Amino acid sequence: MSALLKIDAVSKRFRGLVAVDRLSFEVPKGGIFAVIGPNGAGKTTLFNMIAGVFAPDSGAIAFAGERIDGLTPDRVCRRGIGRTFQLVRPFPALSVEDNVIVGALLHRQHVNAARAHAHEVLRRLDLYDKRVQRASALTLPDRKRLEVARALATDPKLLLLDEVMAGLRPTETDRIVAILKALNRESGLTILLIEHVMRAVMALASRILVLHHGAVISEGAPSEVVRDRAVIDSYLGAEAVS
Amino acid sequence: MRAMWSAIPRRGRVILLVLVALLLTAPLALDRYFISVLILIFYFAFVGQAWNIMMGFAGQLSLGHALYAGLGGYVAALLWFYFGIGPWLGVFAGVAIAALFGAVIGWLGFRFGIEGVYFALLTIAFAEFTRIAFDNMAFTGGAGGLFLLYDASRAHEWWNLRGGPLLFYYLGFALAAGAALLTAWLARSRIGFQWLAVREDQEAALSLGIDAFRAKMIAILISSSMTAIGGVLLAFYYNSLFPAQAFDISRSIEIILAPIIGGLGTIFGPIVGAFILTPLGEGLIALTAKFGIDVPGTKAVFYGLTLMVIITLRPDGVWPWLKRMLGLDETKP
Numbered sequence: 377m378s379a380l381l382k383i384d385a386v387s388k389r390f391r392g393l394v395a396v397d398r399l400s401f402e403v404p405k406g407g408i409f410a411v412i413g414p415n416g417a418g419k420t421t422l423f424n425m426i427a428g429v430f431a432p433d434s435g436a437i438a439f440a441g442e443r444i445d446g447l448t449p450d451r452v453c454r455r456g457i458g459r460t461f462q463l464v465r466p467f468p469a470l471s472v473e474d475n476v477i478v479g480a481l482l483h484r485q486h487v488n489a490a491r492a493h494a495h496e497v498l499r500r501l502d503l504y505d506k507r508v509q510r511a512s513a514l515t516l517p518d519r520k521r522l523e524v525a526r527a528l529a530t531d532p533k534l535l536l537l538d539e540v541m542a543g544l545r546p547t548e549t550d551r552i553v554a555i556l557k558a559l560n561r562e563s564g565l566t567i568l569l570i571e572h573v574m575r576a577v578m579a580l581a582s583r584i585l586v587l588h589h590g591a592v593i594s595e596g597a598p599s600e601v602v603r604d605r606a607v608i609d610s611y612l613g614a615e616a617v618s
Numbered sequence: 619m620r621a622m623w624s625a626i627p628r629r630g631r632v633i634l635l636v637l638v639a640l641l642l643t644a645p646l647a648l649d650r651y652f653i654s655v656l657i658l659i660f661y662f663a664f665v666g667q668a669w670n671i672m673m674g675f676a677g678q679l680s681l682g683h684a685l686y687a688g689l690g691g692y693v694a695a696l697l698w699f700y701f702g703i704g705p706w707l708g709v710f711a712g713v714a715i716a717a718l719f720g721a722v723i724g725w726l727g728f729r730f731g732i733e734g735v736y737f738a739l740l741t742i743a744f745a746e747f748t749r750i751a752f753d754n755m756a757f758t759g760g761a762g763g764l765f766l767l768y769d770a771s772r773a774h775e776w777w778n779l780r781g782g783p784l785l786f787y788y789l790g791f792a793l794a795a796g797a798a799l800l801t802a803w804l805a806r807s808r809i810g811f812q813w814l815a816v817r818e819d820q821e822a823a824l825s826l827g828i829d830a831f832r833a834k835m836i837a838i839l840i841s842s843s844m845t846a847i848g849g850v851l852l853a854f855y856y857n858s859l860f861p862a863q864a865f866d867i868s869r870s871i872e873i874i875l876a877p878i879i880g881g882l883g884t885i886f887g888p889i890v891g892a893f894i895l896t897p898l899g900e901g902l903i904a905l906t907a908k909f910g911i912d913v914p915g916t917k918a919v920f921y922g923l924t925l926m927v928i929i930t931l932r933p934d935g936v937w938p939w940l941k942r943m944l945g946l947d948e949t950k951p
Contacts, residue, residue, distance in 0.1 A: 450824045450828055458826075461822065461825070465821070467818035478811050478814070479826045481808050482826060526826060527825070
């Protein structure tokens with residue numbers, strides 16, 4: 377499998393603090409790749425660099441063979457990377473449908489075509505029946521799925537998910553996991569997710585990268601990573617694998 | 619256009635058609651005074667709509683819209699005054715100059731991330747220094763003002779805006795109606811959705827591939843151009859221009875009151891707001907004049923009180939409430 381996203385010796389400093397330290401890894405095309413690690417490990421900083429919120433201090437990020445580091449967030453999205461936010465930020469005053477239409481309009485000129493595509497995406501995310509509600513009226517699980525729907529509507533090749541399972545009940549987590557798995561299987565969508573909910577990570581990921589203090593401490597298939605001594609000590613804790 | 623019409627509920631279409639018919643035939647029954655009030659209502663509905671595109675849809679607060687109206691009016695009036703170039707041509711020059719100022723303000727604000735109240739301060743600053751410049755430029759008449767001669771022998775030249783109140787009445791009506799149609803069309807188009815996204819959450823909009831800078835620039839260009847057209851109309855209606863009036867912040871505030879009271883980000887908000895506010899303001903002037911208590915600033919205080927009352931009672935503006943009352947609201951909560 378060829379790499380869709382290639383992170384090459386990327387570093388980011390905030391004043392004295394090194395948030396991401398010469399990080400390198402590759403996300404294979406068509407895979408579901410999870411980044412885990414304790415709070416402050418640099419996961420969201422990594423995401424923000426990929427999504428164009430800020431540029432890395434050094435290193436390179438390549439997507440589909442082209443450099444994307446330093447591009448603005450809208451340009452990154454137009455290259456084919458969709459993202460969600462850790463703290464969900466749907467457009468509150470807009471209806472669920474209009475939220476998704478905004479995403480669908482990226483590659484569609486006409487609102488009618490965008491609406492048709494939005495309906496398709498909303499059905500996949502189990503939100504079709506709520507399409508006329510205001511986004512601000514949704515429950516947290518629904519808002520999380522709306523974020524995914526909105527990003528998906530931009531027809532990304534790579535979807536960045538920033539803790540979409542956080543704060544959800546196990547049944548809700550399983551629901552999103554099933555949806556994401558189906559998307560990955562049916563449309564070949566590559567997914568890169570940051571996640572704390574190990575239940576979701578283990579069910580979803582084909583590969584896991586463990587970050588600690590901005591650097592990789594382990595990378596591999598889920599079953600290998602959870603047995604890694606360094607991972608257990610720094611993040612999972614002994615009871616997680618018992 | 620057809621999609622826009624079919625989006626209006628049946629009852630709404632009937633009400634709309636009746637209102638349009640009433641306004642078109644109203645001059646037959648009304649005297650000059652009421653026609654002059656309606657002309658002002660149309661003017662404020664029109665420029666309010668222009669401001670609404672920028673604030674209500676794209677979420678960019680401008681407190682200096684008098685700048686565009688003043689520039690449009692002055693440019694067209696100066697061309698007429700010095701070269702005899704009619705406003706039907708002068709309006710293009712007025713719009714171009716106003717749009718140029720809009721582009722500079724937009725570029726400065728949106729390129730350098732001057733947002734919210736700071737952007738509003740920028741718009742005020744431009745209006746203020748333009749006012750000071752016009753106060754001191756001899757060829758614009760300076761602080762003493764610019765006067766257009768009203769020549770009765772040319773009163774038939776409607777294309778030069780040399781006509782009576784009826785001309786301005788129907789022109790004002792056409793502009794207000796045209797602006798509402800344009801806004802409705804924009805709101806249902808790609809750029810309309812992009813504006814809403816930028817207004818709601820710019821960072822999220824960027825993450826969906828929206829070029830927020832471009833979207834906001836389009837908004838300020840359309841808004842400043844429309845406002846300049848309104849300024850041309852007013853300049854030839856009053857036949858006089860004074861920097862202290864044309865560019866004053868109180869003028870900018872007058873422009874933004876109707877859409878705020880009527881309902882930001884709605885098509886009918888600026889129209890409803892203008893129909894509420896302008897008659898109240900004009901009625902107040904008539905009353906105070908009658909009782910001889912006409913003190914400068916009375917209108918401003920009155921507008922302020924009206925704004926406070928309506929915003930307290932209907933924070934989203936009158937139109938969303940009125941829409942529900944008339945049974946025209948089909949969206950579910």
